[in-house]
Amino acid sequence: MREAGPLDILIRALAGLPGLGPRSARRIALHLLTSREKTLHPLIAALQETERSVRVCPLCGNLDTTEPCRICRSDNRNRAVLCVVANVADLWAVERTGAYKGLYHCLGGVLSALDGMTPDMLRIMPLLERVREGGIEEVILALSATVDGQATAHYLTDRLQAEGPVRITRLAHGVPVGGELDYLDDGTIATALKSRASL
């Protein structure tokens, strides 16, 4: 077997990205190499700049070029409301609706027996600490309507209720059972936010 050259390594790296397989990875690699000025060079620059400047927000887990992130630093956000999401993609999905003006907390995933995700692997302790510090009146559990998402919501409800008097709500109408939050349209997420219900 011949040694993998740079092109093989590039194709393998592309094929490992979400939504791509070997066939699309080969097409992308060829496209990049046949239009270097237009696509390859800007992509290299964007990747290097992203790697250099984008950081994880120590407060909410969002990705941004400032620490804390722009949402956490903003004076125009309601600091009494915290929206708990599984990951940054879900945070951005809620943020795109423009229907929410509070703060966020990214868990970094959801509890899953199948995937071996246990509470200590998620950012649950930092969430409880934020609530314990005071000033937060409502925690919105904006988790996917999947078995794992809802199991995580139940677990968080128990842990949050033990912290003291905080209103705990979850997304209601609009999120289909078994639906992934990141795949929903903005209107559905906005409706679900407006019709959130107490647990």
Ligand SMILES: [Zn+2]
């Ligand atoms: Zn933040």
